[in-house]
Amino acid sequence: MNIRTGVSPLLRGTPSLSPLRRTTLGPLNRPSFSSSFSLSPPTVTLPHRYISTTKLTKMAAQDTPSGKQQKPDNDDNVITNWVKPGDKSGEFKRQQSTFRSFISSSPGSEFPPETNRYHLYVSYACPWANRTLIARKLKGLEDIVSFSVVHWHMGAQGWRFVTADEAANDDSVKGEGVVPHDEGFTHLRELYFSVNPDYEGRFTVPVLWDKKTKQIVNNESSEILRMLNTEFNNLVDEPYKSLDLYPEDLRKQIDETHEWQYDLINNGVYKSGFATTQEAYERNVRALFSALDRAEAHLGQNQGPYWFGDRLTEVDIRLFVTIIRFDPVYVQHFKCNIRDIRSGYPAIHKWMRNLYWNIPAFKETTNFAHIKNHYTRSHTNINPLSITPVGPVPDILGLGEEVAAVGLRG
Numbered sequence: 001m002n003i004r005t006g007v008s009p010l011l012r013g014t015p016s017l018s019p020l021r022r023t024t025l026g027p028l029n030r031p032s033f034s035s036s037f038s039l040s041p042p043t044v045t046l047p048h049r050y051i052s053t054t055k056l057t058k059m060a061a062q063d064t065p066s067g068k069q070q071k072p073d074n075d076d077n078v079i080t081n082w083v084k085p086g087d088k089s090g091e092f093k094r095q096q097s098t099f100r101s102f103i104s105s106s107p108g109s110e111f112p113p114e115t116n117r118y119h120l121y122v123s124y125a126c127p128w129a130n131r132t133l134i135a136r137k138l139k140g141l142e143d144i145v146s147f148s149v150v151h152w153h154m155g156a157q158g159w160r161f162v163t164a165d166e167a168a169n170d171d172s173v174k175g176e177g178v179v180p181h182d183e184g185f186t187h188l189r190e191l192y193f194s195v196n197p198d199y200e201g202r203f204t205v206p207v208l209w210d211k212k213t214k215q216i217v218n219n220e221s222s223e224i225l226r227m228l229n230t231e232f233n234n235l236v237d238e239p240y241k242s243l244d245l246y247p248e249d250l251r252k253q254i255d256e257t258h259e260w261q262y263d264l265i266n267n268g269v270y271k272s273g274f275a276t277t278q279e280a281y282e283r284n285v286r287a288l289f290s291a292l293d294r295a296e297a298h299l300g301q302n303q304g305p306y307w308f309g310d311r312l313t314e315v316d317i318r319l320f321v322t323i324i325r326f327d328p329v330y331v332q333h334f335k336c337n338i339r340d341i342r343s344g345y346p347a348i349h350k351w352m353r354n355l356y357w358n359i360p361a362f363k364e365t366t367n368f369a370h371i372k373n374h375y376t377r378s379h380t381n382i383n384p385l386s387i388t389p390v391g392p393v394p395d396i397l398g399l400g401e402e403v404a405a406v407g408l409r410g
């Protein structure tokens with residue numbers, strides 16, 4: 001695919017048997033652990049379907065574990081306690097991912113790159129998982145790494161797989177890769193317990209799964225992104241092979257950009273939305289918007305169309321997955337409403353829409369129904385009635401469109 005135009009090549013790669021080179025991974029995430037509004041047109045077509053409350057109640061009833069190796073929950077061990085009960089700081093503290101092995105082409109590697117050996121378990125709602133789906137498509141790995149998508153609803157037992165009936169009949173969940181688990185697991189936690197019955201971490205997506213040895217290779221999206229970028233290169237043809245999302249000469253700048261964008265933007269929306277004190281919320285939301293101002297200034301000064309001019313990198317992927325969710329969800333659900341993107345950040349808005357509308361890997365992996373339903377109906381501590389706001393309409397504006405109030409500006 002020509003990344004600049006988003007045009008896919010006709011030829012797919014024939015697996016090459018030549019040995020792959022070893023890649024050294026640089027430092028990744030270090031988990032430390034003017035208001036405006038948009039006007040809706042008078043008559044609108046709902047962009048996607050929301051489900052009824054009766055159905056939601058039924059779903060919640062279904063959301064019971066299969067009974068395999070479940071851990072008892074007590075008040076301190078409830079999956080939706082984003083801030084630990086009793087933590088007076090009111091701060092959300094993201095946990096470190098647990099599984100950190102690498103697919104590697106080096107001789108003797110435990111997880112060598114192979115066609116149809118690895119699988120990604122993802123949620124379309126989740127920005128971290130979305131990173132890996134974008135990279136999978138950009139790197140031409142669609143016939144090499146398979147994927148499946150969990151139901152958008154995360155209940156008391158965490159992410160669950162869809163049922164065959166939902167996959168066939170429920171319009172709110174339908175989408176590429178939304179299928180029941182092939183061995184009949186009902187919840188993602190069963191996958192974690194299948195490799196470690198004593199696992200005590202969170203049951204997060206994405207999960208990079210080895211179908212051959214039935215192990216979790218890695219559940220940290222920033223590292224999965226790096227593996228997809230380099231380790232399958234000898235199994236794909238040009239131009240996928242030479243697309244480098246983490247090029248040597250930009251690594252320092254990419255790492256520096258990740259450092260502030262991860263903490264203040266990608267994780268910043270969660271720290272704002274999950275805060276349980278006014279003080280923690282305000283501190284995080286102000287820091288988030290200062291970081292967005294910084295991103296706006298950077299994109300406004302550059303030729304574009306990408307963060308680093310004409311070179312598409314990890315930075316575009318990692319920032320995109322947060323920005324595309326911003327107006328539809330974070331503005332209202334996480335109270336990130338000092339401004340919105342479409343009317344408050346023209347350069348970010350232009351950059352985001354270029355990626356979405358011109359490069360299929362971004363649009364095809366964005367599912368607004370999953371995104372909106374997940375946040376508004378799973379975080380019942382934030383939205384107890386599980387009512388999903390209709391707007392903004394549309395979820396994303398067309399390339400040349402502006403919100404009415406902005407369009408009228410001088």
Ligand SMILES: N[C@@H](CCC(=O)N[C@@H](CS)C(=O)NCC(=O)O)C(=O)O
Pocket residue numbers: 079096097125126127128129158202203204205206219220221222
């Ligand atoms: N650091 C992880 C974070 C992944 C993550 O937090 N995923 C969320 C969904 S957006 C999740 O699965 N949460 C379930 C839970 O925490 O119980 C990564 O980047 O892969």
